[in-house]
Amino acid sequence: MEQVILVDEQDNQIGVMEKLEAHKEAKLHRAVSVVIINSRNEMLIHKRASTKYHCPGLWTNACCTHPKPNEDTKDSAARRLKEEMGIDCEKENIELNEAFTFIYKKEFNNGLTEWEYDHTFVGKVGNNFNNESINPNPEEVEDYKWINMDELKQDISNNPGMYTYWFKIIVEKLNI
DSSP states (O other): OOOOEETTTTTEEEEEEHHHHHHTTTOEEEEEEEEEETTSSSSEEEEEOOOOOSSTEEEEOOOEEOOOTTTHHHHHHHHHHHHHHOOOHHTTTEEEEEHHHHHHHHEESOOEEEEEEOOOOOEEHHHHHHHOOOOOOOTTEEEEEEEEHHHHHHHHHHGGGGGGGGHHHHHHHHHO
16 A cells, blocks of 8 residues: 655645545645756656556656655655656666755546645756666556657647646746
8 A cells, every 4th residue: 555745835744644545635745756858958758658547648757756654755756767767867877856846736537636745856868878778667658758848848838738737837847
């Protein structure tokens, strides 16, 4: 049973709760988002698997997760990048740096609510990054691609319904 860390609006831990229950009861909890940018100013994005319990088939950042109780946010970011996209930060020499935090709340048609205190990490990869290092988990990821930041911003503007709610906030807040 996966648990999430419940927090107040200053990100102080106030408890833990089973993940699905926290989404059913709309409890504010800690989350992590990871953005990967290459040397050509392209972002790695992925299309969420059609079997996901919310936002199936929508494009989003490299990965997201909920830190486990007593897990550091940066450690959870690296763990999830490996689990979801197959990218090993240590092996690929990727330094994840926390860029910003934000709170968002979004109700979904299935009765669940994402109310998250999101820690957004950015990792930059150079020309030596081998795309063969990307090995997405098919239970999480339907497709992935690198996209130029200007092209991404234009596509989000033209097709906002193709992207996750939190990802649109992340792109807006990024200074890239």
